[in-house]
Amino acid sequence: MAVGHRTESGTSTRRAHAGGLGAAVGLTDEQLIEMYRMVALARAVDERMWVLNRAGRIPFVISGQGHEGAQVAITWALKKDHDWVAPFYRSIATAMTFGMSARDILTAQYATANDPSSGGRQMPGHYGHAEHNLLSVSSPVATQILHAVGIALAAKIRKTGQVAMTFMGEGSSNQGDVHEGLNFAAIHKLPFVLVIENNGYAISVPVSKELALPDVADRASGYGIPGVVVDGADVLGCYQASKEAVARARAGDGPTLIEAKVTRLTGHSSDDQQTKYRPAEELEAERTRDPLPKFREQLAAAGVLDDELIARIDAENKAVVDDATDYAEKEPDPDPANALMHVFAEGVEGEF
Amino acid sequence: MPTKTFIEAIREGIREEMQRDDSVIVLGEDVGKKGGVFLATDGLFEEFGEERVIDTPLSESQIVGTSIGAAVNGLRPVAEIQFADFIFPAFNQLLSEAARMRYRSNNTFGVPMTVRAPYGGGVHGALYHSQSVEAFFTHIPGLKVVIPSTPYDAKGLLRSAIRNDDPVLFFEHKKMYRSVRGEVPAGEYTVPLARAQVTRPGTQLTVVAYGLMAHYALEAADHAGEDGLSVEVVDLRTLRPLDKETVLESVRKTGKCLIVYEDNRFGGYGAEIAAIIAEEAFDYLDGPVTRIAGPDVPGVPYNHVLEDWFMVNPEKILDGIRQLAAY
Numbered sequence: 070m071a072v073g074h075r076t077e078s079g080t081s082t083r084r085a086h087a088g089g090l091g092a093a094v095g096l097t098d099e100q101l102i103e104m105y106r107m108v109a110l111a112r113a114v115d116e117r118m119w120v121l122n123r124a125g126r127i128p129f130v131i132s133g134q135g136h137e138g139a140q141v142a143i144t145w146a147l148k149k150d151h152d153w154v155a156p157f158y159r160s161i162a163t164a165m166t167f168g169m170s171a172r173d174i175l176t177a178q179y180a181t182a183n184d185p186s187s188g189g190r191q192m193p194g195h196y197g198h199a200e201h202n203l204l205s206v207s208s209p210v211a212t213q214i215l216h217a218v219g220i221a222l223a224a225k226i227r228k229t230g231q232v233a234m235t236f237m238g239e240g241s242s243n244q245g246d247v248h249e250g251l252n253f254a255a256i257h258k259l260p261f262v263l264v265i266e267n268n269g270y271a272i273s274v275p276v277s278k279e280l281a282l283p284d285v286a287d288r289a290s291g292y293g294i295p296g297v298v299v300d301g302a303d304v305l306g307c308y309q310a311s312k313e314a315v316a317r318a319r320a321g322d323g324p325t326l327i328e329a330k331v332t333r334l335t336g337h338s339s340d341d342q343q344t345k346y347r348p349a350e351e352l353e354a355e356r357t358r359d360p361l362p363k364f365r366e367q368l369a370a371a372g373v374l375d376d377e378l379i380a381r382i383d384a385e386n387k388a389v390v391d392d393a394t395d396y397a398e399k400e401p402d403p404d405p406a407n408a409l410m411h412v413f414a415e416g417v418e419g420e421f
Numbered sequence: 422m423p424t425k426t427f428i429e430a431i432r433e434g435i436r437e438e439m440q441r442d443d444s445v446i447v448l449g450e451d452v453g454k455k456g457g458v459f460l461a462t463d464g465l466f467e468e469f470g471e472e473r474v475i476d477t478p479l480s481e482s483q484i485v486g487t488s489i490g491a492a493v494n495g496l497r498p499v500a501e502i503q504f505a506d507f508i509f510p511a512f513n514q515l516l517s518e519a520a521r522m523r524y525r526s527n528n529t530f531g532v533p534m535t536v537r538a539p540y541g542g543g544v545h546g547a548l549y550h551s552q553s554v555e556a557f558f559t560h561i562p563g564l565k566v567v568i569p570s571t572p573y574d575a576k577g578l579l580r581s582a583i584r585n586d587d588p589v590l591f592f593e594h595k596k597m598y599r600s601v602r603g604e605v606p607a608g609e610y611t612v613p614l615a616r617a618q619v620t621r622p623g624t625q626l627t628v629v630a631y632g633l634m635a636h637y638a639l640e641a642a643d644h645a646g647e648d649g650l651s652v653e654v655v656d657l658r659t660l661r662p663l664d665k666e667t668v669l670e671s672v673r674k675t676g677k678c679l680i681v682y683e684d685n686r687f688g689g690y691g692a693e694i695a696a697i698i699a700e701e702a703f704d705y706l707d708g709p710v711t712r713i714a715g716p717d718v719p720g721v722p723y724n725h726v727l728e729d730w731f732m733v734n735p736e737k738i739l740d741g742i743r744q745l746a747a748y
């Protein structure tokens with residue numbers, strides 16, 4: 070897969086990569102450790118979801134495994150509780166980086182009454198949190214791009230200094246809303262970033278049957294905006310690309326399309342058997358593109374992490390996930406007596 | 422009291438809301454310098470500037486989708502879809518997004534957005550510039566659907582729609598833009614959503630209508646009056662949430678109900694009114710609940726003879742009234 074080239078308004082081409090640790094991208098060792106902790110925590114939460122599914126505790130899982138490095142790093146460049154994110158169903162690590170807790174994610178799996186995403190109304194994977202400017206997401210893919218663009222429009226008109234970022238898969242990038250959204254955002258130079266997490270598949274359909282080009286980012290030039298390709302297993306490279314895109318957006322220079330080449334380590338969802346359409350060798354080879362061990366080794370080689378710290382973070386993450394599971398397991402279901410509520414701001418439709 | 426045309430009242434409603442509240446913006450195709458193809462936004466670009474009166478590209482899903490996002494982030498967009506016939510590229514954004522945002526987020530996000538669109542036939546618009554689209558949207562919980570019939574109501578209801586915290590579809594019959602005049606008081610007033618109005622009192626038969634048909638129903642009722650028939654007309658004004666009580670109260674009094682709508686008959690909005698009356702006022706009925714509606718062809722044909730054949734008019738309504746009265 071072509072990684073590291075960038076097209077800018079159809080002209081210049083240059084490389085976007087980490088080029089060294091912390092200092093090169095403006096992060097301290099402490100921040101790198103926190104970033105690693107988040108990638109590992111998102112993975113631990115995700116793995117727990119599968120365990121609970123296979124144990125019959127929760128009916129459905131849609132996973133972000135393999136995407137976490139890109140999600141954490143790209144989201145990291147935003148200002149929490151100020152900027153906006155319109156996520157998609159794999160955005161567990163994005164949602165957590167942007168402020169959702171492991172408890173918030175687990176309550177969504179159990180669809181509890183206090184699940185902050187939807188109060189148990191939506192399937193798991195539809196994360197949202199109003200207090201963190203993480204927009205509620207639906208199931209039809211790619212619709213959220215227009216919401217993020219509209220959020221960016223409001224940010225520009227209201228002069229709030231906010232940036233809006235949205236995420237989706239490469240398959241979803243073929244929807245008409247993506248064209249309409251990029252066109253509008255580019256015309257108005259809106260503070261907006263589109264992130265494509267390209268994992269090579271839309272359920273079972275390989276990228277060769279989804280796109281006539283290898284890179285979604287090449288489409289950016291058609292809108293007169295930069296398109297950047299990054300290796301999703303290169304966490305710091307993702308961060309650097311996002312930092313630049315966010316700075317550009319905040320400076321009023323308009324949107325950027327970032328395409329992170331990631332790997333989908335699981336089936337599409339708990340209802341999918343990917344061995345049916347992906348050869349065993351491919352699945353084996355894809356394991357080497359897992360961002361978690363890559364980032365761990367990179368940080369260990371640079372002396373930022375050592376075995377003791379890695380073990381401590383693992384143990385702490387496990388405690389967080391255990392706590393979240395116990396918590397969500399005990400939370401009550403929503404009450405059908407409230408199921409008519411919140412169709413409108415006034416409450417139940419018949420009563421006004 | 423000064424009188425204004427339907428479109429002047431609409432324009433004034435938008436302008437005064439924009440003056441009152443900086444968060445109100447207008448967006449749509451040709452809404453800027455041109456002032457909209459029907460001139461509903463004429464002069465707003467000059468008064469409020471290009472940041473608040475936005476000429477969008479020709480992309481309806483974007484018009485609605487970005488309005489949803491802007492609404493979530495503190496604005497009150499008033500989007501214009503140039504013709505109701507072209508709202509369908511935005512259907513997914515209206516159905517799956519705008520209508521569901523509050524419910525699916527358990528009341529943590531809302532979409533205070535108004536989408537205006539001219540609808541309706543009788544203007545030589547043929548299949549794709551004449552359509553009545555309300556039934557597609559009144560079916561959707563989470564959307565409010567308003568169809569005013571007078572300049573007074575149009576202005577007052579539009580102000581309420583813009584101030585409302587949920588998505589409101591505001592359909593304006595394009596034949597009425599310049600042909601209908603009415604009194605519109607100077608100064609601020611609103612007309613509440615979800616309230617129907619009895620526009621003509623009567624005792625023997627109820628006609629339920631909205632939009633242009635509310636005018637035709639009044640005309641027909643007047644003619645029926647000349648025959649000695651006392652017809653009550655209910656103008657729904659807001660189709661959803663429906664003011665059921667006003668309809669039921671009228672039908673309980675008269676015992677007969679004719680529902681009039683311009684849209685295709687089958688599965689049209691009036692079918693729901695008929696079902697509600699059958700369920701909730703059956704004991705009061707002295708005859709079948711009947712409908713006068715557009716024929717079930719895929720659109721309004723162009724040639725004037727064909728268009729006249731399609732359109733519901735006061736004569737067809739009068740016919741319906743007489744038949745039901747004779748039951």
Ligand SMILES: Cc1ncc(C[n+]2csc(CCOP(=O)(O)OP(=O)(O)O)c2C)c(N)n1
Binds near residue numbers: 159208333
């Ligand atoms: C409009 C629409 N069509 C179909 C689906 C069913 N669907 C859900 S995810 C998906 C594949 C998406 O692939 P991609 O965008 O590459 O994201 P990935 O799942 O690979 O991360 C499909 C077909 C849907 N949710 N929405």
Ligand SMILES: [Mg+2]
Binds near residue numbers: 240270272
């Ligand atoms: Mg994919």
